[in-house]
Structures are given as C-alpha cells and as structure tokens.
Amino acid sequence: MRNVLLSLTVLSLSLAFCHGFCFRVLPKAEWIDGKFVLPDSCVDVYDQKKHPLGSTWNTDHCMTCDCTRHGMQCCTRSGGIAVAPGCEAVVDETTCEYRFHMPGDPSTPCGPSRN
Template sequence: MRMKTFLACLLVLSVSVAVSNAACYFQPFKPVNPGDEIKGCYDSEGELHEFGSEWKTANCLECSCFRDGISCCSTYATPVGYDEEKCVSIFNKETCTYEVVEKNDHSKTCPVYGMVG
C-alpha cells in the first residue's frame, strides 16, 4: 500500500510540474559524517527548515523540505517570442514576474507569444 501511495504522489508531482512548466531541482542530503542525524533542511542562506515545511526564497523559488533532501521550483516563466529589437523583458523580484515593454517607452507593453519555465 505504501508503494502505491508513493507512486501516486510521484505521478501527481510529475504531471503538475509538466503542466506548470516550472524549472525544478532536487538536492539530496549529504551528511558530513556517516551516521550523522539530519535534523531538517538548510537553505542557501543557512536557515534550518523542518521536514515537511515549505518556503519561498528571495530568488523566487518555492522549496520543500523532505527527509531525503530539498526540492525547489521556480515560480515564474521567462517570456520568449517577442520583438527583441523593439522590446525588453524586465524581471520584478517583488512579484516574481516578467513584464515585456518597449525599450523606448516602458509604459507600453509588447505582445508575448510564449513563456518557458
């Protein structure tokens, strides 16, 4: 029963990642010394997170702490397929989104024909 539950969760996760088009990575734990007890997940800032917890980083990643490592996914998509000669994409770290605007007039948005994560 436990294996079926694990496989079902893995399937849901793989489908949701494909649908969201997010860029994700998994960082497994590497104990400093064999047999060391792992008490949680340390993020890139050195902050300890409890197993099962989730957090958002300053770099717009959503991370989760598991007993075997940390999983992080980007929360934004990068615009592609716009007129790069006339327009520029600007990333807003506060909202974790891109805005594509005219280079000469940032008050005018440009059409975007695709996004990649």
C-alpha cells in the first residue's frame, strides 16, 4: 500500500509541475518602400497555412497556436509529460490525450487510464 501511495504522489506531482511544451515564433519585419512593416498574419510551422492576427487554431500535432502582433505561440494540448510507473505513455493524436499501456503491448491498458 505504501508503494502505491508513493507512486500516486509522484505521479500527481509530476502532472502538476508539467505545464506542457510551448514555443514562440517572432514576427519578421520586411523592408517595404523604405519602412519596416510587420506581417499581418502568422504562418503555421506545421502546415505552412497563414492565420490572421488575433486567431487561435489547433494543429494536427496536438498544439494550440495563437497569432498576435508579438508573433505566434504554440503549446501542447496534451498537458506536458505524463508518467505512470510500469507503463508506457503515448499521446493519442486523435484526442490529444495520454494513453497508458503495458510496455511493449499497446493493446493492454494500465496506469491512470485503466478502467
């Protein structure tokens, strides 16, 4: 029982301290007609689509991105790194949630997602 409690405590702290991965792409000003001009959109680094200033979108790589005049910021939607002792964790790219399974056997669930 003590090992289970310790494992659950470590798991809870790990999830609480993991805020996910984020990155920022700064806007690139262009020299046009003798002036620096900031872009009026952001280009998604994953699919190269343009998104207007003020927009927010989800990528196919489980990221949420925001386009502002300060640039584009994208963060994971899965919530960072998850650990369950004795299990492997993978991000389901359909739901953008972690799924836990037995090491080497994706068909056998374990850990927090086990019912």
